[in-house]
Amino acid sequence: MFTGCPPVAAPIRIGDKWTAKIIRCLEQGPRRFTELQTPLRGITPKVLTESLRAMERDGLLTRTAYQEIPPRVEYELTDLGRSLLEPMNAGCEWSRRHLPELIAARDAWHAAS
Amino acid sequence: MFTGCPPVAAPIRIGDKWTAKIIRCLEQGPRRFTELQTPLRGITPKVLTESLRAMERDGLLTRTAYQEIPPRVEYELTDLGRSLLEPMNAGCEWSRRHLPELIAARDAWHAAS
DNA sequence: CCGGATCCTTAAAGATACTG
DNA sequence: CAGTATCTTTAAGGATCCGG
Numbered sequence: 001m002f003t004g005c006p007p008v009a010a011p012i013r014i015g016d017k018w019t020a021k022i023i024r025c026l027e028q029g030p031r032r033f034t035e036l037q038t039p040l041r042g043i044t045p046k047v048l049t050e051s052l053r054a055m056e057r058d059g060l061l062t063r064t065a066y067q068e069i070p071p072r073v074e075y076e077l078t079d080l081g082r083s084l085l086e087p088m089n090a091g092c093e094w095s096r097r098h099l100p101e102l103i104a105a106r107d108a109w110h111a112a113s
Numbered sequence: 114m115f116t117g118c119p120p121v122a123a124p125i126r127i128g129d130k131w132t133a134k135i136i137r138c139l140e141q142g143p144r145r146f147t148e149l150q151t152p153l154r155g156i157t158p159k160v161l162t163e164s165l166r167a168m169e170r171d172g173l174l175t176r177t178a179y180q181e182i183p184p185r186v187e188y189e190l191t192d193l194g195r196s197l198l199e200p201m202n203a204g205c206e207w208s209r210r211h212l213p214e215l216i217a218a219r220d221a222w223h224a225a226s
Numbered sequence: 227c228c229g230g231a232t233c234c235t236t237a238a239a240g241a242t243a244c245t246g
Numbered sequence: 247c248a249g250t251a252t253c254t255t256t257a258a259g260g261a262t263c264c265g266g
Contacts, residue, residue, distance in 0.1 A: 240256095
């Protein structure tokens, strides 16, 4: 998404389907694998794993595996990951303010067709 | 992209590949079809048409066809479309400030593997 | 010049089953 | 619990040709 900014063309995984939602789930503190899987209902373990690995690589979150039985793994936002909340909130604020207009425009178009 | 905000789940075409870039291209004023195609180098007419139609439906821009020969069509941002520049700029600002950290984290990960 | 129509490729995501 | 492995699906995007 942020690749729309001309001088920046690196492919950051933010505009994909899950990254922003995962950040939201981690906003209040560290969460375990299944604690993420539940609110992100429908996400398969494969896709969740892929998303978390990519975010870990990009320094957005940390993965901590505890050597216990049963195993326990916790994911936590880094400062970098947390910094993304700011532009995300800007987007949410836009939605709150303008999404009704957009829906209305879309409905009007459908009515006209 | 902005669908990450919990109470908002409507599928707005912002996080896709072209919408944000088209808005940037229209930021300075109305543009013709081919004037958009050039800076968005590589976009095919089909995809550009699809994107513009979707944005028109959502009230982000207007399409004005002049009955001339050769034909001329101009696209221009609406106020609603222009309002998206604000959250987009927030994203760009994040990129300017934090993208180097992300790139560094990614490079460090690759080096460790 | 501005696209519509058709076909094709590919990457993200989902379904399902299985394991340390 | 926290994944891995494999297969299938799907929708975005691209290539190409055609028409008003």
